[in-house]
Amino acid sequence: MRIDPPVVPMAAQALARLPAPGAVPGGMVFEPKYDGYRLLVFAHGGDVFLQSRNLRDLTGAFPEIADAAAALGEDVVLDGEVVIHTCGRLDFSALQHRLNRRPATTARLAVEQPAHFIAFDLLEHAGVDMLTWPYVERRAALESLFQGHDLHAPWQLTPTTEDRALAEQWLTEWGGLGVEGVVAKGAQQPYLAGRRGWFKIRSRDTAEAVVGAVTGPVTRPNALLLGRYTRGGRLRLVARSAPLPLALRDEIGPLLTPAGPGHPWWGMRLTVTWGSREPLSFTCVAPELVVEFLGDTAVDSGRWRHSVRAQRTRTDLTPEDISTLD
Structure with a gap:
C-alpha cells in the first residue's frame, strides 16, 4: 500500500x-x-x-x-x-x-x-x-x-x-x-x-487599541476595526474584531462619532477576509475610544492575523495611553 x-x-x-x-x-x-x-x-x-x-x-x-x-x-x-x-x-x-x-x-x-x-x-x-x-x-x-x-x-x-x-x-x-x-x-x-x-x-492575551472604524451602523456596530499609532503619529490598523456581543454593541454605539474625509483610513480598501477579493464595507469613526480585546499570539509586526474579541470599553484611557508601534 x-x-x-x-x-x-x-x-x-x-x-x-x-x-x-x-x-x-x-x-x-x-x-x-x-x-x-x-x-x-x-x-x-x-x-x-x-x-x-x-x-x-x-x-x-x-x-x-x-x-x-x-x-x-x-x-x-x-x-x-x-x-x-x-x-x-x-x-x-x-x-x-x-x-x-x-x-x-x-x-x-x-x-x-x-x-x-x-x-x-x-x-x-x-x-x-x-x-x-x-x-x-x-x-x-x-x-x-x-x-x-x-x-x-x-x-x-x-x-x-x-x-x-x-x-x-x-x-x-x-x-x-x-x-x-x-x-x-x-x-x-x-x-x-x-x-x-x-x-x-x-493562547490568548488582553491588549488595548483605538476604535478607528466599524462595520454595520455606527450607533450599534457589528464589529470593530482597531488601530494603534506609530511613533510618527500615523494610525495603523492592527486588528479586526469578531462580531460584538449584543450588550457591547449597545454600550459602544453612543460613544462613537462618524468621521469624514479627514480620517486617516478614509478611502482605505479592505477585503472581507484574508485572501478574498470581496470588499469590506466600513465606516470611519473619530479615533477616540479605547477598547480592551482578547487576541491570540499570531501577531506580525504588531498586527493580529486572526480576529480578536472585544471585551470592554476603556473610557479611563485615551489613545495617548496606548503603546505605540515602531
Missing part, C-alpha cells in the same frame, strides 16, 4: 479551553500548536512532494525540507508544521516570503533563514499505511523513525504530554515563542483525513 497526494489533512475544531478529562474515549494527548504552515511530506523512491493544508505544492518553497526528506532513503508520509525561527521565536512572515519566489531567491533564503519541519504524525512508513492505527501507535512509530535515523535539523519532533497541567503551562508560557496554543488528540484515534477530529485551544 502507498499513500499518494493529495491528502486532505486531519484538522481540529476550536475550543475556548482544554477539553474536560474524559471528553475523548481512551484518553488525550496534548501537543503544542505552532505558528507555521501545515505541511505533509511525501517521500517515495527518492521522489519528494511537499503539500500544504490547502493541497498546494510547496516543494519548491522549502528545498531544505525536500532535500532532507530525499536523504532519508525511506518511503514515508509525514504530517507536521514547517516553521522558521527568528530571534528566538517562530516567524510567520518569513514563511510568507518563501512563496512564489524564483528558485535562486528561495535557495538564498533557505541558507539565510532555514526552515524546520516539526513532525507530529506518521501516516505511512516502508509501504505500511498507518491511517487506521491509533494515534499512540503512530506516535511510537514516529519516535522510532527519528531515533533510528538520529534525525536533527531541519527535522524536529514535537513534544507531547498526557499531563493536563503541563498543557496549561504551554498555553500560558509559550505564546511569546510563537506557539499559538495546544492541540488535544485522542490517544486511540485513527487519522481521520479531512475531518476535524482534534481540538485546538489558542
Whole structure:
C-alpha cells in the first residue's frame, strides 16, 4: 500500500479551553500548536512532494525540507508544521516570503533563514499505511523513525504530554515563542483525513487599541476595526474584531462619532477576509475610544492575523495611553 497526494489533512475544531478529562474515549494527548504552515511530506523512491493544508505544492518553497526528506532513503508520509525561527521565536512572515519566489531567491533564503519541519504524525512508513492505527501507535512509530535515523535539523519532533497541567503551562508560557496554543488528540484515534477530529485551544492575551472604524451602523456596530499609532503619529490598523456581543454593541454605539474625509483610513480598501477579493464595507469613526480585546499570539509586526474579541470599553484611557508601534 502507498499513500499518494493529495491528502486532505486531519484538522481540529476550536475550543475556548482544554477539553474536560474524559471528553475523548481512551484518553488525550496534548501537543503544542505552532505558528507555521501545515505541511505533509511525501517521500517515495527518492521522489519528494511537499503539500500544504490547502493541497498546494510547496516543494519548491522549502528545498531544505525536500532535500532532507530525499536523504532519508525511506518511503514515508509525514504530517507536521514547517516553521522558521527568528530571534528566538517562530516567524510567520518569513514563511510568507518563501512563496512564489524564483528558485535562486528561495535557495538564498533557505541558507539565510532555514526552515524546520516539526513532525507530529506518521501516516505511512516502508509501504505500511498507518491511517487506521491509533494515534499512540503512530506516535511510537514516529519516535522510532527519528531515533533510528538520529534525525536533527531541519527535522524536529514535537513534544507531547498526557499531563493536563503541563498543557496549561504551554498555553500560558509559550505564546511569546510563537506557539499559538495546544492541540488535544485522542490517544486511540485513527487519522481521520479531512475531518476535524482534534481540538485546538489558542493562547490568548488582553491588549488595548483605538476604535478607528466599524462595520454595520455606527450607533450599534457589528464589529470593530482597531488601530494603534506609530511613533510618527500615523494610525495603523492592527486588528479586526469578531462580531460584538449584543450588550457591547449597545454600550459602544453612543460613544462613537462618524468621521469624514479627514480620517486617516478614509478611502482605505479592505477585503472581507484574508485572501478574498470581496470588499469590506466600513465606516470611519473619530479615533477616540479605547477598547480592551482578547487576541491570540499570531501577531506580525504588531498586527493580529486572526480576529480578536472585544471585551470592554476603556473610557479611563485615551489613545495617548496606548503603546505605540515602531
